[in-house]
Every structure is written in structure tokens, then in C-alpha cells.
Amino acid sequence: MSELQKALEECLVLLETGRATIEECLARFPEYAGELEPLLLKAQELKTLHGIHISEVFKANTRNELLNYMGDHPTRAKNQRGHSGLSLKLASGLAILLLAFAASGTALAQRALPGDSLYAWKLASENLWLLINPDDFETALWLSTRRFEELLAVRGNAVLEPISVEAYLDSIQRVTEAADAESLSRASEVIGVQWEALQKAGFRFEDLEDFPGPLAEPDMQEGQRPDPEDTPKAGSTATEASKIPNTPVVGDLEVTVQPNLTLESLP
Amino acid sequence: MPDSRLELNEDQVVRQAIQGDQEAFARLYDVHADEVFRFVKIRVRDQHTAEDITSSVFLKAWENLSGYKIRKAPFQAWLFRIARNAVIDHYRTEKEHVPLEAAPHIVQDRSSGVPEKVVARIQVEKLAASLTELTEDQRNVLILKLVQGYSIKEVAKALGKREGAVRALQMRALQSLSKLMESKLE
Numbered sequence: 001m002s003e004l005q006k007a008l009e010e011c012l013v014l015l016e017t018g019r020a021t022i023e024e025c026l027a028r029f030p031e032y033a034g035e036l037e038p039l040l041l042k043a044q045e046l047k048t049l050h051g052i053h054i055s056e057v058f059k060a061n062t063r064n065e066l067l068n069y070m071g072d073h074p075t076r077a078k079n080q081r082g083h084s085g086l087s088l089k090l091a092s093g094l095a096i097l098l099l100a101f102a103a104s105g106t107a108l109a110q111r112a113l114p115g116d117s118l119y120a121w122k123l124a125s126e127n128l129w130l131l132i133n134p135d136d137f138e139t140a141l142w143l144s145t146r147r148f149e150e151l152l153a154v155r156g157n158a159v160l161e162p163i164s165v166e167a168y169l170d171s172i173q174r175v176t177e178a179a180d181a182e183s184l185s186r187a188s189e190v191i192g193v194q195w196e197a198l199q200k201a202g203f204r205f206e207d208l209e210d211f212p213g214p215l216a217e218p219d220m221q222e223g224q225r226p227d228p229e230d231t232p233k234a235g236s237t238a239t240e241a242s243k244i245p246n247t248p249v250v251g252d253l254e255v256t257v258q259p260n261l262t263l264e265s266l267p
Numbered sequence: 268m269p270d271s272r273l274e275l276n277e278d279q280v281v282r283q284a285i286q287g288d289q290e291a292f293a294r295l296y297d298v299h300a301d302e303v304f305r306f307v308k309i310r311v312r313d314q315h316t317a318e319d320i321t322s323s324v325f326l327k328a329w330e331n332l333s334g335y336k337i338r339k340a341p342f343q344a345w346l347f348r349i350a351r352n353a354v355i356d357h358y359r360t361e362k363e364h365v366p367l368e369a370a371p372h373i374v375q376d377r378s379s380g381v382p383e384k385v386v387a388r389i390q391v392e393k394l395a396a397s398l399t400e401l402t403e404d405q406r407n408v409l410i411l412k413l414v415q416g417y418s419i420k421e422v423a424k425a426l427g428k429r430e431g432a433v434r435a436l437q438m439r440a441l442q443s444l445s446k447l448m449e450s451k452l453e
Contacts, residue, residue, distance in 0.1 A: 005438050009419075012437075016416075038445040039438065046413040048391050054304035054321070062322050066296055070289040070329055166404070173429050 007032045011040055113153050114160045114167075136178040141190055144171040148194045155201050165203075281342050285332050292332070296325050299343060302415055303350050309395055309410050310354050320357055324350045343417075344425035351407060351426075397447045405440035408433055 007029040014020035022040045026033040109121035126143060147168040154160040172191055179187045277298075283291035303324050308317040327349050328335075335345055398406050404426070411422045412433070419437075423430045 005434055008438050008441075009434060012413075038449075039441040042441050042445050042448070043413050045390070045394055046409055049309055049395065049410075049414045050305070050416070051391075052305045052308050054301045055318075058318050059300050062300070062318075062325070063293060063296060065322070066325055066329070067289060067293055069326060070292060073330065074289075075285070075287045075329070075332055170429060170432060173432050176431075 004032050004035055007036060008039055011036060012043055015040065015044065113150055114164055115154070115157075137175070137180070137183050137187075140171070140174040140178040141187065144168070144175050144191065144194070147171040148198070151203075152197065152201055155203075277342060278337055281335070281337055285335065292329055295342065299346055300325070302343070303346055306347060306350050306410055306415065307354060309398060309414065310406065311357065312395060312399075316357065320350070320353050324353050327353070340424045341421065344421060347411065347425040348427070355403075393448065394444075397444055400447055401440055401443055404428075404436050405443060408436040409440045409444070412437055 011020070011022075011025035011029070014025055015022065020028070022037070022044065025040060026037055029036060109118040109125060112118035112122045126146070147164065148171075151161070151164040151168045154164050172194075175187050175191065277295070280291045280294055284295060300321065304317060304321045307320045307324070308314070311317050311320060324346060328346060331349075335342070340348075398409065401409070407426055408422060411417050411425055412419065417425070419430050419433050422428075423433045426433065428436070
């Protein structure tokens with residue numbers, strides 16, 4: 001988390017709990033006052049939207065409709081009462097079949113890509129691995145590699161690419177959070193290689209606009225900040241030249257990327 | 268968060284609803300309908316559309332209740348995911364372009380003077396319109412965190428994101444919103 005982000009977070013908590021005014025927050029962080037003030041003002045303005053409420057008439061009518069609907073469409077749990085004997089035998093048989101299917105299906109699913117029918121299965125097997133593996137860092141690194149490979153595979157797909165970008169960013173965020181002092185250098189090396197490959201594949205890193213920490217703009221000049229009009233919306237892919245500096249930072253890691261990177265300069 | 272939820276012992280009520288207790292689910296609706304409507308209304312602007320989507324959220328929640336796992340995410344987080352997907356589906360099918368003139372239904376403080384109410388309403392309209400120009404993730408974070416008042420942890424669970432990602436999204440969203448509204452003033 002950058003220092004500005006920490007200051008913002010602290011100020012928002014102080015404002016939320018009524019322990020400080022905006023002016024007191026700005027006095028607390030004078031070095032960030034210029035940047036903080038508009039953000040805190042907007043945060044306060046957003047609270048006015050809390051005044052939006054559901055109509056009581058609509059709420060009551062919908063409740064009645066919901067009860068009628070539920071009466072016509074009871075849940076499966078209620079439907080299955082009173083069929084215990086036959087259901088148990090069927091359930092056991094199905095369980096055996098499912099286990100056999102799961103074993104073979106899981107193996108097949110590991111190569112699935114976003115959009116494939118087995119992709120959900122792949123994610124489910126990863127979630128299971130996350131639960132049972134005690135090594136958070138190695139698991140996070142393994143997942144980031146998977147997301148990186150998927151991202152390369154769906155490059156150019158207008159629907160899948162932005163989803164994969166987001167998934168990849170989440171995965172490397174998980175790596176930086178799981179890394180300790182000993183594993184930082186390894187994380188830096190692995191992610192550095194991934195970034196080089198992504199740049200070679202044509203990613204321009206406006207996609208990393210929402211990446212936590214100082215990744216997108218650690219030492220940017222004011223004129224280099226992306227304009228709101230350039231902010232990619234859900235489903236869009238960025239195509240303009242990157243505005244990030246030549247030494248992107250992944251959380252607290254510094255990843256060295258060759259300046260003036262071109263296809264010809266890559267190994 | 269509403270105090271009524273704490274009094275409700277929500278996990279117990281959710282378990283009852285999962286077992287098919289319709290009145291239990293109706294109680295959950297009573298607690299969460301307002302916040303779901305607010306979440307949807309900020310994003311679709313039109314009153315009737317927001318009401319329709321809100322209804323559909325609870326119908327879908329009832330239909331899929333057997334798939335909800337209490338330990339995986341809070342019930343409200345699960346509802347917000349359904350609401351988010353319902354709004355996305357709405358835009359995909361309707362390709363709605365909300366005009367700036369569309370006025371959100373706002374319950375204002377009755378003690379405000381008329382001119383102040385009008386000014387406040389215009390400001391809220393501009394704010395809501397600017398929100399639609401953010402990325403979806405940015406918009407969701409701002410609505411859940413700063414409008415609905417949920418913690419970073421709760422927002423992260425609702426959106427399936429890491430807490431660090433939510434913090435960063437919050438900052439970027441506020442920065443973008445600030446620039447958007449400044450540019451509208453010019």
C-alpha cells in the first residue's frame with residue numbers, strides 16, 4: 001500500500017467515525033493534503049447517496065409477491081423430505097460416479113481456459129488446493145503463473161481478456177501479500193519474467209490501473225497521469241502506449257524492466 | 268450496517284431459509300431489500316428498472332439458496348453479487364443509456380429549504396451520473412464502501428477481491444470521480 005493510500009484509508013476511518021473533520025485530516029498529513037482533499041470531499045459527497053431508499057409501498061408489495069412465489073416454488077430441501085430410503089441409495093451411487101468423474105475431469109480441467117466448459121472445474125480444484133496447502137506464498141505464486149498463462153492464451157479476445165487481466169492482477173496481489181522478506185526476491189524474479197512476456201505479447205499496462213500499491217504511478221509527473229476518459233471500462237482493452245515508468249513496482253518489490261523495450265531488444 | 272441484522276441472528280435465519288422456511292427468507296428480505304435497492308438504483312438510475320431488478324435479485328436468491336454456503340461469505344455479500352450480476356445482465360439485454368436528466372428517487376431531509384433541496388438533488392444526480400462513468404469495479408467499491416458503509420473486508424468478500432485490491436480501487440475510483448466531476452464543471 002502506498003503512503004497516500006494509507007493516509008486516505010486512515011482519514012476515511014476518522015471521518016466515518018466522526019473523530020476528525022476533513023481539515024483535521026489534511027493537517028494530519030500535510031504532505032498529501034493537495035491530493036487528499038478532493039478525495040475526501042468526494043467520499044463525503046458519496047454519503048449523500050445513502051439517502052436513496054426503497055419505496056415502502058413497493059417493498060410491501062414485493063414481499064407479498066415473493067411469498068406467493070416461494071409458495072409456488074418451494075426449495076429443493078423441503079421437496080426432498082420423506083424420500084430418505086431411496087434417496088440414500090441413489091445418492092451413494094451418484095457419489096461414486098461423481099468421484100470417478102471428478103478424478104478424470106479434474107485432470108482434464110487443468111488445461112482449461114477462461115470461457116471453456118471445464119474452467120469452473122479448474123478454479124474449483126484450485127480453491128481446494130488453496131484450502132489444504134499450508135504454504136500461502138508458493139500457492140499464490142503457482143496461481144499467478146496459471147493466470148499469467150491464461151492471460152497470454154486469451155490475448156485479443158475482447159470478452160475474455162479483460163476478465164483474465166483482472167484475475168492476473170488479483171493473483172499477483174496475492175503473491176505480494178503472501179511474500180515475506182525471504183521470498184520477495186523470488187517473487188520479484190518470477191513476476192518480472194511474466195511482465196516481460198506480457199509486454200512482448202503487447203500488453204500496455206493501462207490494464208494495471210487498478211493494481212494496488214505504487215505499480216502504475218510511483219514517480220509519475222502530473223501530466224503523465226491517465227485521464228478519466230482513458231480509464232478502461234469493464235470489457236475494454238487498453239491500446240495506447242503505457243504511461244507507467246520503466247521500473248514498475250509490484251507492492252514493495254522493484255521489478256527491473258529494460259527501458260525502451262522493443263520486440264527486437266527481447267531475447 | 269443495520270442494527271436489526273445483529274438482532275436477527277442472521278446465520279440462524281439463513282439456515283432456516285435454506286431448509287425451506289419461507290417466512291425466514293421473507294425476514295431476510297425485510298432486512299436487506301433497502302440496501303439491495305440502493306445498490307441497484309445508483310447503477311441503473313431509473314426507478315422502475317431498479318425495482319424490477321431488486322425483485323429479481325430476491326427471486327434468484329430464493330431459487331439458488333441451496334447453493335449458498337454460510338461460511339464462505341456473509342449473506343449480504345452473496346446478495347450483492349447476485350445484484351451486481353443482475354445489473355450486468357440488464358445492461359447486456361437492454362443496452363440502456365441512462366440520460367443525465369433521469370432523476371433518482373431520493374428521500375431528502377424534510378427540514379431542508381426548497382432551494383437547498385433542489386441544489387442537493389442536482390448534485391446527487393451529477394454524482395450518480397459520474398459514477399456510471401467509472402469502471403465497474405471502481406463503482407462497486409465506492410457504492411459498497413462509501414455509500415452502503417461496509418468495511419474493506421466485507422467489500423472484498425462481496426466482490427471476490429483481495430482487501431489490498433479493494434483499497435487501491437477505492438483510491439483510484441475517488442481520483443477518477445474527482446477528475447470527472449471537475450471536468451463537468453468546466
